[in-house]
Amino acid sequence: MKTKIINGLKLSAKIREDLKNKVNQLIDKNITPGLAVIIVGNNQASQIYVRNKVKACNEVGISSIEEAYSHDISENELIKNIHRLNVDEKINGILVQLPLPSHIDTSKIIEAIDPKKDVDGFHVINAGLLMTGKPMFLPCTPYGIIKLLESENINIRGSEAVIVGASNIVGKPIAMILLQAGATVTICNSKTKNLKEHTQRADILIVATGKPNIVDGTMIKKGAILIDVGINRDNQNKICGDINFDSVQGIAGAITPVPGGVGPMTIAMLLANTVKSAENKIKI
């Protein structure tokens, strides 16, 4: 069996092209979707992510502002700035890049964002809406994963879906989305006793741990669909995912590569959520 490589770059480019048209329709109605991206401190990876997000906005016609704050900004000061953006008519989406410095309570900051502008889908209101099957904004990475599965016509209903990693950003929300779509879902975490026992059962295996090689060819079922969310550096400083890519060739049915799989989809779905927020404003 030849393992198919799922091309996230190609699908994300198509989504961004479609979004350009939607943005133009909004601009014709005198509405330019606006995204505010907040970054605190000088985490290098975060700086790269934020730069890419702002650049992607500009390319589809979304107006974006970046607000960078010093690592020692107080929680209250940060919340004040979010409140200002909450009432700014030109801003449809507010994103606070994570992680935040340790003196700041991340959940307090996320809860300060107006849920209608929470394009990351992290606010408890949005997490609750997703949990109860009425999502307003899907978190961007899980949203991107679903789009990838749909584009490959992967059957979710009745499938065994196994997720490795139980974060609020990826693991938990993708579990809810797959459950809603009719999969039988297992969420593994760092305390899971026999990981292989679970991963071998998976028709769809999603790995989001930040640990290179946590899954290899001996741990999967023949024909399994593998979604690799990890972005790591290997011994030669080369970007790699959480799945040992070479070892699953010929066993997996399909796999998302790193880079070029889930990563570009995350950004595309952030843009989609920002456009949706601007559209929601006209509908209300």
Ligand code: GUN
């Ligand atoms: N840090 C890592 N992933 C994300 C994400 O999707 N959104 C935000 N805001 N921060 C992140």
